[in-house]
Amino acid sequence: FKALHAAVPGLPLASSTVLPGIVLSRDFAAYCPAEGELRAVLVTEPLRPALTAPGVEFVVDSESQYQASLRWITRRTEALVKHLQSNNVKLLLSSTKQDEVVIYYAKLYGISVVECLLSEEMALISEITGVSPYAPFGDNMYREITETAVTSFCQPLLLGSRRCVHIGFTSVCAFQPHCLILCGPIDGVNEQHAAALQEAFTMLQQLFKAVDR
Numbered sequence: 001f002k003a004l005h006a007a008v009p010g011l012p013l014a015s016s017t018v019l020p021g022i023v024l025s026r027d028f029a030a031y032c033p034a035e036g037e038l039r040a041v042l043v044t045e046p047l048r049p050a051l052t053a054p055g056v057e058f059v060v061d062s063e064s065q066y067q068a069s070l071r072w073i074t075r076r077t078e079a080l081v082k083h084l085q086s087n088n089v090k091l092l093l094s095s096t097k098q099d100e101v102v103i104y105y106a107k108l109y110g111i112s113v114v115e116c117l118l119s120e121e122m123a124l125i126s127e128i129t130g131v132s133p134y135a136p137f138g139d140n141m142y143r144e145i146t147e148t149a150v151t152s153f154c155q156p157l158l159l160g161s162r163r164c165v166h167i168g169f170t171s172v173c174a175f176q177p178h179c180l181i182l183c184g185p186i187d188g189v190n191e192q193h194a195a196a197l198q199e200a201f202t203m204l205q206q207l208f209k210a211v212d213r
Helices: 065-088 100-109 121-131 185-208
Strands: 005-009 017-019 022-024 038-041 089-094 112-114 149-158 162-169 178-184
Touching: 005 185, 022 121, 022 178, 065 089, 065 100, 065 178, 089 149, 100 112, 121 149, 121 162, 178 185
Parallel strands: 005 178, 038 089, 089 112
Antiparallel strands: 017 178, 022 162, 038 149, 149 162
16 A cells, blocks of 8 residues: 555645556656657666675776776666667666666666665566566676566656656556555645555455455
C-alpha cells in the first residue's frame, strides 16, 4: 500500500483519484519523451565503472596516466549507454544515484533515467514485470539485454508542487497496479485517510481470503 498511494496536501479531497500504473515520488534525472511501448531496465549499481575494484589499490605514475584512465572510463560508460540504446532500452530505473556522465550520455542517446528508487519500489516493479536487475559488468558487457520490462507509458506528473514519475508497466501476472492519489488540506488529514483506507483493504483481504476446507 505504501508504494501504491501518494498524498498531496493543499488540494481539496474531491481532487483525489486513482491512476493506472505506479507513481514514483521523484523527478526524472533525465527525460527523453518517447511514444508507444518502452523497454525499461532496472539497475542496482552505478553504470560508470570504477577505476578499481573494492579492496584493490589503484596507483598512477603521472597526471597524464590518470587523465587517460578517466578517458577510458568515459568511453566505456558511453559504450554501455549506447549498448542499452541498441537493445531498444528507453528507460533506466536505478536504485543508486548515477554519475553525471551517465546522465549526459542517457540524454544524448534518448534514454530517460529515474534514480534513487527505494528497495520497496524496486521489489514492486520486479514483482509486476517479472524482471530482475540488469548486471552490466558481467562476463560480457555487450551481450543481448533480456532483463527488460515493457511500459505502455512513462511521463512526468505534477502532484501539487511536487514533480513525480508516472509509469504504466505491462504486468506478467494477474496483478494490475493502480496508484491512489489522496488529496487533502494538510498532511495530517491525508495520513488519517491513508491509514483508514489501508485498514479497509486489510479487512477486505481477510474477508475474501480463501478458506481451506
